Amino acid sequence: MRYGTKVAVIGKTVSENLFQQMSPIGKIIRIKRIPFKVIGLLVEKGQSPMGTDQDDVIMVPLTTARKRLLGKHSSLRQINVSAANEALMKKAQDEITLLLRERHRIHRGKEDDFIIKNMADIQDAATASTRVMTIVLASIASVSLIVGGIGIMNIMLVSVTERTREIGIRMAVGAKTKDILFQFLIESLVLSFAGGTIGVLLGIFASRAISIFAGWPAVVSVQSIILAFSFALAIGVIFGLYPARKASMLNPIEALRYE
Template sequence: MEVFTTAWRAILANPMRSILTALGVIIGVASVVALTGIGSGTTSSITRSLEGLGTNLLTISSDANSRTGLVQQSTRATLTRSDLRAIQTFSPQRIQGVAPTAQTSTQARRDGENLSVNVIGSSPDYETVRNSTPEQGSFFTMNDAQGRRKVAVIGFEVASTLFPSEDALGGTFRLNNQTFTVVGVLEDKGSSGFTSPNTQVIVPFETFETTLGREQNGNINSIYVQAANEKDLSDLQLDLTDLLDARHRIASEADRDFSIQNQADVLQSLSTITSTLTLFLGGVAGISLLVGGIGIMNIMLVSVTERTREIGIRKALGATPLGIRTQFLIEATLLSISGGVIGILVGLGLAYGVGALINTPPVPSVSSIGLAFLFSLGVGVFFGYYPASRASLLDPVESLRYE
């Protein structure tokens, strides 16, 4: 216990130098904790957003430009109603839901208010397949679709813009000079890329064909397929690819006029990319710890030189080389540990501060915090050992003569 007290006294004797010495460790640990927390939070946020658009999902898109390895937004719809029926009847026990979509952009208007919206024509299955259960009201029904009724489920921003001071449910608005009745309002889903789910207007596919998408001639932009079993997702993707290849008479992959995207593959790729980036940033931040360790070694060497006479007196009074080495090693370790604890607190503060600015809650990792702390401890021991050994090897007679 006495050796710890002595070490603390030596550290507190030069508070400014001790703080500057520990600063490298503080910056390194804070950077590791903040970057890994923000990186994990971003990964979790994007994953939740994708899963919020539907789970166990396959997305079949029209007009895939396989020759260049790119999938572009459809310029021509190559999926037909007969393709849709073939997919719906392909394997009912393996497919939980099928939702075709056709899309267009237009202006939604009501009482002088207008908003640019993305209109989606789809089936009632869209509600479950794309996780779009209305927060208010309900989704349109099969009777609505078969009757080509002008009903719509609208996004949160559409409701707040067109109906700023009243309940949107049951209200009417206009699309392409056609009057639609609101039957459901979606929850606030935030922004996502160039388009926001909050500015979507979802109408029955049959209604879309007759009022908004006549130029599509019954063709479909994309078809969402929800698998009954997540483990069957990859096999179902291969089977549906074979089905459409046969229907479209595709001889080779280069001629394929559609693409099928597996949501699980997208999530896995995203997780791999973000994890790699987080590790890279954490590694860069870890360099600060090494720099901090070198700073600790330099200051401890200076401290040994300044306290040469003190070391000589202690040895003359019976202090052993092991005792001298232990004292200086504990001083270096205490400096490093203190820097590590302060760094963790600063890093958590930075992570939550930046998370609030970018509206993405961080996910601090206990393992990364523990690893950063252990690394700071290791830095103190590793870089403090040489100065401690040097102090323990000083000749007591020469030390007493040192001025």
């Protein structure tokens, strides 16, 4: 720190991008054409709650950064502080606030000229945002399912009307009420299964597109696919039951007379 040594500690993402599987320790990297010797590798942290890669980072001594990279008169925009454990986080935040007010010579009663962000508060805000987004998406999905179910019911009602004579012939040759009921229920399930398949494929495609173009991790799990098909089949049964029951309750004589 004191002598402005040209050394650096890098994150795992930087190490993999520059050195692949080789050890980065002792290697030379260049920042603004200035050589820095890698003396350490940071512990892998993964992505932050905000979706940023915490391993895509290079750390150099403050004195070196001011002398060779930022300029002697540059000011610090951000300081990261780590508490020993979560129980000490509030105490550490209060002590940092007092220290910065003293260093900045802020008198009592005046507002701070700095902002302290607690990771717990950031995580709570991210959780709240995720909860709201989940509710919104669930509402949209519910409306979509209902609209889709109504569409299936209308298609099946039209099918029953157009096939009234066929239903009458089947009943006349011995088809039972439950046979007609199951026939139209199965047709409703086939429609909902086809819609579910198209929806899952579009979801997988959209997830891949988001991962590629936005850089956000989007994983479609097997459980979510099974859940999607389960909902689709349930919608098929619920909204296909009325048309199927209507078909099974037709009077064979009236059905045969239908033109």
